[in-house]
Amino acid sequence: MGLDSNAPIAVNADAFLADLNGETGTYTGNVIVTQGAVRLHADQVKVTAPSGRASKMEAQGHVVVDSPSGQAVGDNGFYDVPTQVLRLNGNVVLTKEANVMRGAALEISMATGIARLTAGGVPLAAAPGSPAPPPGRVQGLFIPAQRGGAAAPSENASPPKP
Numbered sequence: 001m002g003l004d005s006n007a008p009i010a011v012n013a014d015a016f017l018a019d020l021n022g023e024t025g026t027y028t029g030n031v032i033v034t035q036g037a038v039r040l041h042a043d044q045v046k047v048t049a050p051s052g053r054a055s056k057m058e059a060q061g062h063v064v065v066d067s068p069s070g071q072a073v074g075d076n077g078f079y080d081v082p083t084q085v086l087r088l089n090g091n092v093v094l095t096k097e098a099n100v101m102r103g104a105a106l107e108i109s110m111a112t113g114i115a116r117l118t119a120g121g122v123p124l125a126a127a128p129g130s131p132a133p134p135p136g137r138v139q140g141l142f143i144p145a146q147r148g149g150a151a152a153p154s155e156n157a158s159p160p161k162p
Helices: none
Strands: 009-012 015-019 024-035 038-048 056-067 070-080 085-096 099-109 115-118 139-141
Touching (some): 024 056, 038 070, 056 085
Antiparallel strands (some): 009 024, 015 024, 024 038, 056 070, 085 099, 099 115, 099 139
């Protein structure tokens, strides 16, 4: 996903609340977390930071993870900083260009690039014109690359007349 685990983690939000005894900080309102080329957006992100070092991040509400390899969306998310494991839960949608995958939960190891998408018991909406999938299934829609596509206009072609 293009994560640079040595890059600093930057967090921006509308508000921040620190619990010094609990060693947590909660960011709320249009939260954006960036590490290298990976960016996470959420309504709220709680950071657990024992001894001042971020160890985990819990994202709630409209979670979107953008990376050079695509986008992942879910209802909530969890990032374990030391192990570099990202989990998204609830209405998970993965997109890369026109390709789409759907499921209930996603786990990605940023260190290895291995991802596992699983389904829940509630059927997801089917693409228009396709049958509804059985409950508890992962869905994928892949658009093949077009060969030869539409011919490019000739350089000698004259512009259309008004």
